[in-house]
Amino acid sequence: MCSCSCDNNIDLSQLEPVLATYADVPGSLITILQKAQDIYGYLPNEALWHIAERTGIKPAKVLGVATFYTQFRFKPVGKHLIMLCRGTACHVNGADGIFEAISDELGIGDGDTTDDGLFSLKNVACLGCCSLSPVMMIDDDTYGQLTPKKAREILSEIREKDQAEV
Amino acid sequence: MLRIVVGEGSCGIAAGAAKVYNRLESLINDGVLKDCELSVTGCIGMCYLEPIVDVYTDNERITFVKTDEKFAELLAEKGLGSEEVNAYLIPQADVDRLDKQTRIALRNCGNINPEKIEDYIAAGGYEALKKVLSGMSQDDVINVIKVSGLAGRGGAGFPTWFKWNAAKSSPGEEKYLICNADEGDPGAFMDRAVIESDPHNLIEGMLIGAYAIGAKEAVVYVRAEYPLAIIRLTNAIKQAEAKGYLGENIMGSGFSCKMRIKAGAGAFVCGEETALIESLEGQRGMPRLKPPFPAQSGYWHKPSNINNVETFANVPWIMANGGEAFSSMGTEDSKGTKVFALTGKIKKGGLVEIPMGMTLREVIYDIGNGIKDDKEFKAVQMGGPSGGCIPKDLLDTVIDYKKLGATGAIMGSGGMVVMDETTCMVDMARFFLDFTAKESCGKCVPCRLGTKRMLEILTRIVNGEGKEGDIELLEELCLSIKDGSLCGLGQTAPNPVLTTLKYFRHEYEAHIRDKKCPAKQCKSLISYTIIADKCKGCTLCARNCPVEAISGSVKQPHVIDAEKCIKCGKCKDNCKFNAIEIN
Numbered sequence: 241m242c243s244c245s246c247d248n249n250i251d252l253s254q255l256e257p258v259l260a261t262y263a264d265v266p267g268s269l270i271t272i273l274q275k276a277q278d279i280y281g282y283l284p285n286e287a288l289w290h291i292a293e294r295t296g297i298k299p300a301k302v303l304g305v306a307t308f309y310t311q312f313r314f315k316p317v318g319k320h321l322i323m324l325c326r327g328t329a330c331h332v333n334g335a336d337g338i339f340e341a342i343s344d345e346l347g348i349g350d351g352d353t354t355d356d357g358l359f360s361l362k363n364v365a366c367l368g369c370c371s372l373s374p375v376m377m378i379d380d381d382t383y384g385q386l387t388p389k390k391a392r393e394i395l396s397e398i399r400e401k402d403q404a405e406v
Numbered sequence: 407m408l409r410i411v412v413g414e415g416s417c418g419i420a421a422g423a424a425k426v427y428n429r430l431e432s433l434i435n436d437g438v439l440k441d442c443e444l445s446v447t448g449c450i451g452m453c454y455l456e457p458i459v460d461v462y463t464d465n466e467r468i469t470f471v472k473t474d475e476k477f478a479e480l481l482a483e484k485g486l487g488s489e490e491v492n493a494y495l496i497p498q499a500d501v502d503r504l505d506k507q508t509r510i511a512l513r514n515c516g517n518i519n520p521e522k523i524e525d526y527i528a529a530g531g532y533e534a535l536k537k538v539l540s541g542m543s544q545d546d547v548i549n550v551i552k553v554s555g556l557a558g559r560g561g562a563g564f565p566t567w568f569k570w571n572a573a574k575s576s577p578g579e580e581k582y583l584i585c586n587a588d589e590g591d592p593g594a595f596m597d598r599a600v601i602e603s604d605p606h607n608l609i610e611g612m613l614i615g616a617y618a619i620g621a622k623e624a625v626v627y628v629r630a631e632y633p634l635a636i637i638r639l640t641n642a643i644k645q646a647e648a649k650g651y652l653g654e655n656i657m658g659s660g661f662s663c664k665m666r667i668k669a670g671a672g673a674f675v676c677g678e679e680t681a682l683i684e685s686l687e688g689q690r691g692m693p694r695l696k697p698p699f700p701a702q703s704g705y706w707h708k709p710s711n712i713n714n715v716e717t718f719a720n721v722p723w724i725m726a727n728g729g730e731a732f733s734s735m736g737t738e739d740s741k742g743t744k745v746f747a748l749t750g751k752i753k754k755g756g757l758v759e760i761p762m763g764m765t766l767r768e769v770i771y772d773i774g775n776g777i778k779d780d781k782e783f784k785a786v787q788m789g790g791p792s793g794g795c796i797p798k799d800l801l802d803t804v805i806d807y808k809k810l811g812a813t814g815a816i817m818g819s820g821g822m823v824v825m826d827e828t829t830c831m832v833d834m835a836r837f838f839l840d841f842t843a844k845e846s847c848g849k850c851v852p853c854r855l856g857t858k859r860m861l862e863i864l865t866r867i868v869n870g871e872g873k874e875g876d877i878e879l880l881e882e883l884c885l886s887i888k889d890g891s892l893c894g895l896g897q898t899a900p901n902p903v904l905t906t907l908k909y910f911r912h913e914y915e916a917h918i919r920d921k922k923c924p925a926k927q928c929k930s931l932i933s934y935t936i937i938a939d940k941c942k943g944c945t946l947c948a949r950n951c952p953v954e955a956i957s958g959s960v961k962q963p964h965v966i967d968a969e970k971c972i973k974c975g976k977c978k979d980n981c982k983f984n985a986i987e988i989n
Contacts, residue, residue, distance in 0.1 A: 267706075269688035270671050274630070308690040308847075309671035311630050327592030328787060328823045329749035331837050340974070365674065365841065366592035367631060369417050370749035370823075371453030371756050380633070382420035 250286045254279050259294045269297060269305055273312060282313040310364070318353040318360040320398060323377040327366030330373040334387075338374050339363070341388035345395050358402065359395070408442045408486070409462040413516055415449030415602050416634050421456035422474065429478040430459075439482040448603020450516025451757030455500060458516075461486060469501075470494040503754060503773050508735065510743050511559075511596075511719035512759045515603035520638050523645040526606040532651055534725035535610050538617055539659035544574055547618040551721070553729025555741030560586055560677070560714030561792065561818045562894070563740070563807040569711055572701035573619040576709035583621040583663075584705060584712040585612055586682055587628040587635070590674040591790030592841065594821035596745040597715035599757055601628070601635035604719070605642035609652065609665065611718030614725055616663045619711050624665040627682055630672060639667055674791070674845035678893045679704075679712040681847065692847045693893035714819065716745055736762035740806040740817075750787075750823040751778045760805070767801040770824060781826040784925075785909070789818025791838045791845075792898035794905025795831060814905040816898070830925035831910040832917050836864035838902035842895065852890030856883050857899055864903070870930040872918035877907065926988045929973045933989050936977075938963040940985035947977035947986065 258275040262268040272295070276287050283306055292299040306312045322342065326335050339350075342361060346354050353360040369375045372384025376391065383394055412418075412427045427446065433439040450458060455471035461481075462468075468486070470477060473494055480490045509515075518525035526532070538547055552567035573581060585608065589597040601608060612624050628636055643665055646652040654662045673691045675681045680694035683705050704710025720742060724732045733741040740762040746769065749755045753775040760769060766786060770776070777783050785795040794815035796803060803809055810817050825834065843857040860883050863876050884900035891897050907914065916922045923931040936947070936956075943961040948954075955971040958964030966977070978986040 267686060267688040270685065271668075271688075274669060274671065305688065305690055309673050311670075311672040325592075328790065328821065328837070329593045329755075331592075332750045332823060332825055332829055332834075337975075364631065365590065365672075365845075366595075367416075368589065368595035368598045368629075369420050369453075370593055370595055370747055370821075372417055372420055373749060375420070382416065384417075384420045 250280065250284045252286060252290050255287060255290060259291070263295050269295065269302065270309070273302075273306055277312060280316075282316050285314075315353070318357050319402070320359050320378055322359055322361045322395075323364045323367065324361065325365075325367040325369070325373070325375045325377075326363045327370060327373070329370035330366075330375055333373045335374045337388050338376065338386050338391050341391045342376075342395065345392045358399065407464075410442055410444050410481075411447045411460040411462065411519070412444070413448070413450060413456065413458040413460075414446040415516075415599060416632075417449060417453045418456045418458065419634075421453075423457035425475055426457050426459060426473050426478055429475040430481075433478055433482045439478075445519050446521065447518060448515050448520045449599045449757065450504075451512060451599065451759075452500065452504065452754070453756040454754050455496065458496075459494075469496040471496045471500070499775075500754070503775070506768075506773055507759050508743050508761045509759045510723045510732070511600060511607075511716050511745055512604075512757065513723065514607060515599060515757075518604065520603050520605055521641060523606060523642065523649060526604070530726065531606055531722070532610055532649075534722040535613055535651065536657060538614050538725055539657050539661055544618050544620060547614060547725070548574065550725060550729045551618075554720075554724045554732035555729075555736070556717065556720055556724060556732065557740065557807065558714060559716035559720070559744065559819065561591075561789065561816065563817055566713060566717055569701060569713070570615065570618045572699065573621075573709050573711035576702050578709050580706075580708045581619055581621040582705040582708060582710040583612060583616040583619060583624040584679075584682070584686070584710055585624070585626040585715060585718055586677060586679065586712050587626055587632075587715045588670045588676045588682060589629055589632075589715075589819065590677045590845075591792075591819050591821045593749060593787070593790055593823045594747045594819045596747055596757055596820050598629075598632050598635050600715050600719045601632070601639050605635075605639045606646065607719050607722055608639070608715055609642055609646050611721035612665065613652070613656070613663055614721050615711065615713065615718060617661055619709070621711070622663055624663055625686060625705070626665070626667045627670055627676070627686060628667055630669045636667060636669060643667070673847070674841070675847045675893070675895050678895060681893065682712065683710065690847070692849045693895075695892065716820070737804060737806040737809075739808045744805065744817065744820060746820045746822045748774050748822050748824070751781065751826040751829070752776075752824040753778055762806055764805050765802050766796065766805065769805070769822070770801070774824070777824065777826050781828065783824070784827050784829055785825045785831065787815075787823040787825065787834065787902075788821065789816035789898075789901070790821045791841050792816060792894065792901055793818045793821070794901045795825070795834065795909065796905070797909040814901065814908055816901070828925050828927060830868070830923050830927035831906045831913045832864065832923075833868050833925075833927055835903045835906045836861065836868055839864055839899070842899040846895065846899070850891045850893075850896055852887045853896030853899060856887040856890075857896075859883055860887075860900070860903060867914065867917045868923075868928045868930070870917070870921050870928070872914075874918065876918060877911070877914055881907065932973060933968055934966050934971055934973060934975070934977060935987050935989060936964050936966055937985050937987055940983050942983055942985075944982070946980050946982065950976045950980045952976065 292302045350363045374386045459470045556566045557563040676685045676691040681691040685691040700710045745759045839861040843861045848854045941963040948956040955967045
């Protein structure tokens with residue numbers, strides 16, 4: 241994943257293999273955008289223009305599709321992406337309190353990234369682990385049966401682990 | 407030789423199954439645990455008991471629950487049958503709870519290894535497909551489905567045979583079969599469980615459907631939020647291709663069908679079939695005008711048939727056992743079984759599959775074992791953002807499309823979220839409107855703007871700023887949105903408000919007129935006070951208060967300054983004497 245926060249450094253050649261496979265296949269715009277996000281961690285402006293140019297799809301349409309779906313991001317994300325489930329079961333079991341705890345612990349709101357670039361927080365509709373609610377996913381790991389205290393502890397653990405690695 | 411099987415669905419992994427698996431693996435590799443074979447299975451649906459480990463001896467299956475790394479070590483050290491290991495045995499009451507269910511769609515979940523086609527075949531897999539391809543006509547297949555009474559499990563409950571027949575009868579050589587696995591209802595996860603735990607069952611069901619309508623290409627539209635499901639399904643498709651169950655000239659029958667996965671990108675409206683088709687074509691997922699129905703003009707404007715995962719998961723069983731076997735279960739109106747995701751304030755939550763015709767009370771109390779912390783049941787929410795809340799006095803409602811529909815809720819895809827006395831129903835309605843307002847695609851003005859206006863009114867009410875006339879205005883908006891929306895999302899978006907207004911109107915009135923939240927949840931309408939008689943003056947609350955709103959001397963009753971209090975509830979959470987009260 242690209243860790244830069246500056247659009248000028250976008251290496252468009254990384255998109256080539258994706259475009260070579262999908263640019264001429266009708267109906268592939270979402271797939272291309274997904275793969276672009278896998279490469280850059282988000283969808284940089286330059287990449288969107290480049291995709292439009294190569295596929296022949298109008299830039300307005302590329303952006304229209306990208307902004308329609310919640311999966312796509314237009315800003316770089318932190319090293320760890322926290323996806324906090326705000327589904328029904330999690331809501332009933334206190335997801336609001338978990339959000340407040342994380343938000344307070346990291347000093348960021350939904351969609352924001354911490355100043356040190358370590359964490360990004362994103363509310364999501366449902367992670368499908370309802371019986372463990374409230375739930376959050378950090379990168380590929382799911383954490384269930386959260387309490388505000390447990391959520392804070394998990395974040396501290398990750399932070400400490402990262403600092404130990406440095 | 408022991409066979410040790412670890413339940414690794416998403417929930418199991420989240421509960422720590424991977425750690426148990428890794429520990430077992432290293433013990434086997436180190437030679438500490440001898441004569442053992444280790445494998446994985448999917449989700450059996452008893453999420454409250456995860457991580458679950460099954461040990462198969464030559465003649466029995468022993469289930470251990472809430473396992474951890476310590477369990478693995480004890481198994482190696484003390485052995486099967488020892489007191490220490492037996493402490494992890496599944497309680498009989500939980501076995502009984504499983505026995506109350508009837509499993510068709512979930513029949514293999516938690517029993518076979520989802521990563522091995524051999525396991526599925528050994529469980530009778532692909533026999534139904536074989537039967538279909540060795541002599542049954544398209545009409546024969548559709549007729550069996552018609553006899554079975556199978557209806558769409560995604561929510562609408564439309565007869566499956568009718569859709570298949572319409573797609574089959576549409577003129578054209580090129581037809582598509584699509585599986586809707588864009589499980590968007592926040593609170594339902596049966597589709598994820600089926601794909602993660604028994605992907606071949608879905609593939610077989612889809613192939614039978616593809617044969618029936620005459621499709622040569624099948625697509626599974628899966629939520630991107632389900633990475634494990636995508637991995638397991640991709641793997642299963644490859645295995646099925648290698649075995650000749652997918653691809654050209656399947657089992658020498660002359661029938662060919664290929665299958666691919668398309669990952670969704672996160673939009674609730676894509677659960678609507680025409681919006682899903684738009685999304686498959688790489689567009690914004692906005693619904694099309696019907697008619698023409700997808701059966702006439704769907705994906706790339708060719709005849710297409712779309713069914714939900716659970717619908718397809720029933721098909722192989724029906725073809726193998728006959729339509730009558732399926733229709734013998736259930737009620738006059740609704741046949742077979744239905745899977746529910748039982749969650750919320752429930753003691754034993756998870757996935758349950760029951761015959762239609764059971765009552766809500768039986769599911770919640772006999773299978774779910776009642777309400778968490780023995781609180782008072784208030785309502786059960788069914789059908790997610792398109793559904794409604796069913797109150798206590800309707801707990802004996804029979805699970806059946808018509809009977810549930812009569813309450814104002816819907817069967818939906820099977821989300822069943824239980825709520826207790828501490829759940830505020832106005833806040834619940836606001837929660838769902840917040841969801842639908844965000845997820846509205848924006849095509850129809852009544853849905854795009856109406857849901858926003860409703861959300862504003864509901865937010866005002868929970869903030870204690872509700873006005874006389876708000877309820878009437880909500881009702882008016884509900885009707886306009888229902889009438890003026892093209893697709894199911896808009897037409898059903900007002901349901902959570904309509905049902906809560908119908909059964910819990912007094913809660914709305916309490917918020918608006920008395921400025922009180924009966925469930926004591928809405929922050930603007932509650933205040934925290936310390937009961938002087940109970941307070942021991944331990945100072946714990948004052949030390950934990952983030953805004954220094956609590957004052958008092960050691961061993962003297964403390965006081966909360968209502969002006970400073972931000973109602974975070976930390977004092978109540980920390981008080982060991984139950985001295986803090988919400989008013």
